[in-house]
Structure formats: structure tokens, C-alpha cells
Amino acid sequence: MIKECAKYQQWPANPKIDPSDACYAVWQKANIPCLCAGVTKEKEKIYCMEKVGYVANFCKKPFPHGYKCGSYTFPPMA
Template identity: 75%
Template sequence: MIRECAKYHKFPKEPKEDPSEACCAVWQRADIPCLCKDVTKELEKVYCMKKVAYVAKFCKMPFPSGYKCGSYTFPLGQ
């Protein structure tokens, strides 16, 4: 995930960039619950969770409304 997708997840919040096919391939195989349990406050200072939501949705793996990843809870439509 870091190698293929980190640049699409990092701050600043804008602009959002469409992820590569390689990044989407990683997303589609990822164990999201496992990844989310390891998201710390420190990581949330580096990775923009709104960009994470954008990439997940773009890659056809959107987070369900109310899903918690680290301390971030995804709102409706993310």
C-alpha cells in the first residue's frame, strides 16, 4: 500500500489525484480492517483520510458510512 499508493494519500488535502492502476490493484486486495487498526494519530498527520476515502472510492472499494479507520469515521458518501 505504501509503495503504490502513499503519494495519493498524503497531505495536502487538495488537489486529489486519481490513483494508478497499480494502487487500485493493491486496494482491491487489501485487508482494510487490518490496515485501519494500525492507523495512529501520527499517521493521520501524514496521510489525509479524505484522500484515502477518495482513492478507495475511485478504486471501487469505498468505505461504508460510519466505518472507523484510526480515529477517523467515514461520513456518508465517502
């Protein structure tokens, strides 16, 4: 995940860039509960959770409404 997707999920919040095919493939295999369990305050200083949600949506594996990942709770899907 870090190797293929980090650059699409780091601060600043904008611009949001569509991820690569390699990142898409990693997201398709992602264990979301395991991934979110590893999100710490320190990681949230590096990774923009809004961008993480954008990448997840782009990769057709969105977070459910109200899903908590680290200290961030994902809003409803638009």
C-alpha cells in the same frame, strides 16, 4: 499500499489525484479492518484520511458509512 498509494493519500487534502493502476490493484486486495487497525495519530499527520477515502472510492472499494479508520469516521457516500 505505501509503495503504490502513499503519494495519492498524503497531505495536503487537495488536489485529489486519481490513483495509478498499481495502486488500484493494491486497494482491490486490501484488508480494510487490518489496514485501519494500523492507523495511528502519527500516521494521520502524514496521510489525509479524506484522500484515503477518495482513493478507496475511486478503486471501487469504499468505506461503509460510519466506518472508523484510525480516529477518522467516514461520512456517507455521495
